[in-house]
Amino acid sequence: MNYDNIKENDVIYRCIGDDFNKGILSCGFMRKKTVERSQYEFKIGYYSCFLILQGSGRFISDDGSITILQAGDMVQRIPECVHSTEIKPDGEWIELYISVGYPVYEYLKTLGILKTDKEVLTTQHTSDFFYDFVALLDSLKGATDEWLPYLLIRAQELIIRLHNSVQIQLREQNEGKIMKACQLIGGSNDIHYDLKEAAAYVNMGYENFRKIFKETTGISPQRYHIDQLMKQAKMMLFSGLPIKHIALSLGYGDIYSFTKQFTKSEGISPGRYIRNRQR
Template sequence: MIEPHHSVAFNPNPSKGELSILFSGNSQTKPAHKVGPQVLDYYLIHYVVSGRGTFRCMGHDYHMEKGGSFVIFPGELVSYVSDETAPWSYRWVGFKGTRADELLNKLGLSQHQPVNITQHNRKMNALFYQLEQTLHKRQSNCDMQSQGYMRLILAEYAQKLVKTDVPVEDSQGIQQQIEQAIRWLTLQYHQPISIEQMAQSLGYHRTHLSKMFKQHTGMSPMNFLLKIRMERAKLLLQESLTIDQVASSVGFGDALYFSKQFRKWFGRSPSDYRQDQTTNPYDCRQ
């Protein structure tokens, strides 16, 4: 019988920048061991070394086993549970960074597609192990070393990618279309774009792309774009920018229309939100 165990190492001096490693660890879980539901304020990626389990995010269940990985994105409600007969063992790393989302998107990973399945290989397992051991040693250069291992891990994902965990009836081509559309919207949200432009840029029929996009994400492309813009606007409102400048930065040429959409999305005007942040920066309604 496999004995459960748990180990974690923290970065004593995580830097701020493109990629900041917070901690790393590994666990052999008990049967039916469950984590969550919970919401985190950092990224957390798990790599399954052995066994099986289920990851739940945005109403979707992803059944994972040896070689699979799942990513928890900041602000998303998630839970995960190990199999009752073959409980999983996994390694993980928690991180932040100004380019974290961009780097994950390059791998086709997002809140709407948070899993990556690779052929199990010793190199991936070894990289996670080396990252954790680097943090355990707590040497003066462990922050830089851990960032290096993290980039090697991401590079290994890019090289070893096989498929994503999608329903059997979906083709790989359709999944790639959705990933391309999500990536395009994530990078172009600040432009005054339309679904016609996106479909034309990606070479797909507008109606087909819109139907598949909603089927996979639960949102229309325009609502998904609006969500990206509103979340970005919320961050920009904490900077020294005018409402007009914030609106323009997230793709709205009309500040009044932007304010109307912001109120519909968050229940408060941009000015009220900014005032709330000034008087109570830890307002839980964010």
């Protein structure tokens, strides 16, 4: 998308009522060409989020942790939370922002719409969002005070869309990770394979991995692992390999343990499975 027509600062600040922190309604575009436009030890009493359209930099949280910023990232300014945003001074930085009052922030947070556990989120916004944002900015500039509550609804809708695009991005990222994990698990041929290795391989904590894995595939990682082993077992049985050989090759200590697992999973014993296939 071409941002050449965006001015260095094209913003509007309005307020519903007399309390700025409660009633602010603001949005706009900002170009930040130099490091002097960075903001250090910054704190506000209302909620604001900005989307980086172009450029890069760093976000520094109150505890000193650093997050690299790039185009597509959304930064949340949580009320009363100290933070810093450092601009890479290459003249590329362009952001759009939306600010709403503290009561709106509390309301959206209570509904679970705002995910405030992370201040920097990666979005997957579309061109439609950009044009709707421009329409809000233009409307806000010429609106009467009586019309501001209606524009506040439009501002909330845009904030919700940004957060929804974050969820889409996370879901797609998680699906990609789970697909990689499935390939790794499916390639193992040992009942004792440590599933924590698969979680570590896709850079996820095991408990979160188990949750996301089941949400994505419908079954637990352990169930998936066993199902894959049983598929291998059926192929080996069909090939005419002895049951004892199959049991040992899949990591079972004896025929009994393998037979018990196969029967539980398939509803039929290995021996009967072979006989049924031979009919």
